[in-house]
Amino acid sequence: MHTPDTSSNTVNPFALALASSGITELLAQLDRELIGLAPVKQRIRDIAALLLVDKLRAERGFTADAPSLHMCFSGNPGTGKTTVALRMAAILHRLGYVRKGHLVAVTRDDLVGQYIGHTAPKTKEVLKRAMGGVLFIDEAYYLYRPENERDYGQEAIEILLQVMENNRDDLVVILAGYKDRMDQFFASNPGMSSRIAHHIDFPDYGADELAQIADLMLETMQYRFDDEARHVFSDYLARRMQQPHFANARSVRNALDRARLRHASRLMQDPLAVASDTALTTITAPDLLASRVFSDTRQSLIEKGDMSCQQH
Numbered sequence: 001m002h003t004p005d006t007s008s009n010t011v012n013p014f015a016l017a018l019a020s021s022g023i024t025e026l027l028a029q030l031d032r033e034l035i036g037l038a039p040v041k042q043r044i045r046d047i048a049a050l051l052l053v054d055k056l057r058a059e060r061g062f063t064a065d066a067p068s069l070h071m072c073f074s075g076n077p078g079t080g081k082t083t084v085a086l087r088m089a090a091i092l093h094r095l096g097y098v099r100k101g102h103l104v105a106v107t108r109d110d111l112v113g114q115y116i117g118h119t120a121p122k123t124k125e126v127l128k129r130a131m132g133g134v135l136f137i138d139e140a141y142y143l144y145r146p147e148n149e150r151d152y153g154q155e156a157i158e159i160l161l162q163v164m165e166n167n168r169d170d171l172v173v174i175l176a177g178y179k180d181r182m183d184q185f186f187a188s189n190p191g192m193s194s195r196i197a198h199h200i201d202f203p204d205y206g207a208d209e210l211a212q213i214a215d216l217m218l219e220t221m222q223y224r225f226d227d228e229a230r231h232v233f234s235d236y237l238a239r240r241m242q243q244p245h246f247a248n249a250r251s252v253r254n255a256l257d258r259a260r261l262r263h264a265s266r267l268m269q270d271p272l273a274v275a276s277d278t279a280l281t282t283i284t285a286p287d288l289l290a291s292r293v294f295s296d297t298r299q300s301l302i303e304k305g306d307m308s309c310q311q312h
Contacts, residue, residue: 017056022094023048030087034080035216036209043200044088051095068197069097069172070164072186074179075202078248081176082136084202089134092172099132099170106135108142111156119152123159131171140175141185157189164195205248207237213249217256218283223263228285239293255291262287 018024027045034041047069054067069092073081086103093101106126113119127135137143143153164173175182175192179201186193205213211234218224225233236255240246247254263283267274274280288294 013056014052017052021052023052023091026087026090026094030084033083033087035212036205037080037084037202040080040084040200040202043198044084044091047088047198048091048095051092051097055095066169068168068195070168070196071172071174071198071200072182072196073174073176073200073202074182076178076204076248078250078252079202079204080249081202082138084200085134085136085174085176088174089172092134097169098134098172102130102133104130104133104135105138107138108153108156111137111160112143112151112153114152116152119155120159123156127159127163127171131167134172134174136174136176139177139181141177141181144185144188146188157192161191161195207234207241210237210241210248210252214252214256217253221256221260223256223260223281223283225283226285229283229288232285232288236288236291236293243293255288256283258291259283259287262290 027041027048030041030044050067051069054064057064071088073085075081082105085105089098089101089103092098104126110126111119111123113122143157145151145153160173163171173195175185175196177185186196214233215225233255237252240251240255260283266284266287267279
């Protein structure tokens with residue numbers, strides 16, 4: 001029997017629970033950390049709201065089955081799946097759905113053995129480390145390889161299924177990977193599909209969003225683009241996004257890391273410049289134009305006789 005209705009009281013119990021949970025700060029942190037991804041952020045807010053209401057209902061005597069929290073994050077590389085999983089683990093911990101709130105990120109190699117009797121202990125050890133938190137399995141479809149009858153991935157899947165069902169009050173499993181491959185994986189593993197309550201698709205970033213991500217990364221590293229470099233980087237993104245193996249924010253980070261290498265090499269050739277804070281923190285156009293993405297541009301300039309581009 002639940003307690004009397006107190007909805008007419010001046011204190012809003014939901015607002016009070018929301019303030020005391022601390023999840024508002026976690027959601028705000030997610031907004032700061034990740035550019036774009038509006039549908040993903042809204043879905044995380046919806047899940048957080050469901051869990052908070054479920055907690056309030058339980059406190060007031062309403063009974064319901066515990067919500068299933070196992071999830072699938074589908075999308076291309078570099079779209080923020082791991083970062084969102086980290087924040088989801090923290091939200092679940094704040095609301096009391098997991099004891100520790102840590103994230104254990106693994107791939108097939110951490111779960112599947114190479115010989116008989118090897119897979120079960122590997123999988124169980126990973127599950128032991130993940131208990132009380134979130135187990136994030138990246139490229140989860142590689143667990144299932146029907147073309148290889150001697151593959152041990154199915155054994156890992158069976159152990160995972162058992163634990164996902166029997167220990168769902170102490171472990172949340174998030175499967176991640178390309179959307180089309182995850183769809184095939186679930187079609188081939190209905191038992192796994194039935195245990196996943198939340199499917200969240202992570203869209204690719206647009207060019208403007210990637211430019212904002214670059215600015216955020218540079219700010220974190222205490223670097224900046226000068227005006228010319230900013231224009232060159234926009235050109236870089238337009239070209240790179242058309243090439244194979246583009247990985248969204250991951251490719252942006254890789255591009256910035258390589259630009260920092262060229263920046264450092266350039267300063268080493270001009271030791272006097274190191275005395276300037278501006279020089280130490282500013283990525284310039286030549287630091288970006290040396291990328292292979294601009295190889296066709298450099299070749300065109302060379303053919304026109306502008307040999308200065310060879311120095312870039």
